[in-house]
Amino acid sequence: MRTTISKTPVRYRHIAGFTLLVTYIVMLLGAYTSAIGAGLSCPDWPTCYGTWVPFLQPEIITNSPYSALQIFAEWAHRGLAMTAGVLIVGTTVGAWVTHGNTPIVKWSATAALVLLPLQVILGGLTVTEDLQPIIVTTHLGVAILILLCLLTTFLVAYLRR
Secondary structure (H helix, E strand, O other), rough: OOOOOOOOOOOOHHHHHHHHHHHHHHHHHHHHHHOOOOOOOOOOOOOOOOOOHHHOOHHHHOOOOOOHHHHHHHHHHHHHHHHHHHHHHHHHHHHHHHHHOHHHHHHHHHHHHHHHHHHHHHHHHHHHOOOHHHHHHHHHOOOOOOOOHHHHHHHHHHOOO
16 A cells, blocks of 8 residues: 555645744744844845855854854854745745735735845845944835734635635
């Protein structure tokens, strides 16, 4: 008898929920990064000390004024944010494919996607402009809007199952 990996297929609501969760974790990690004073621990953007993985070059960690934990927090925030961005693209495409007759699912997912480039730009400016309060606050505000769009997408898709 052959067994399958999963008897329950992945549904759109699972993808939307996972995207929502990952986005929320990105926000928590961003708050943690800020709280430990690590907002500038990767001094350039989009790389970190001119490399994508600073931990492969131990001299970077050794010579940095920041701790390895601070550098890791900022680096992980960026990496997870990139993952969330890819998930938001997939969630939006999925909304248009699977919920063509549910405008709120399509448009809330699309709104999250439309806000995404602004969020990426603000994330870069947060670093390049040395944590200017208006930029940091706007970065958080746009993150909250994206999270609300994804929450709407998930809840409506879940309730319409």
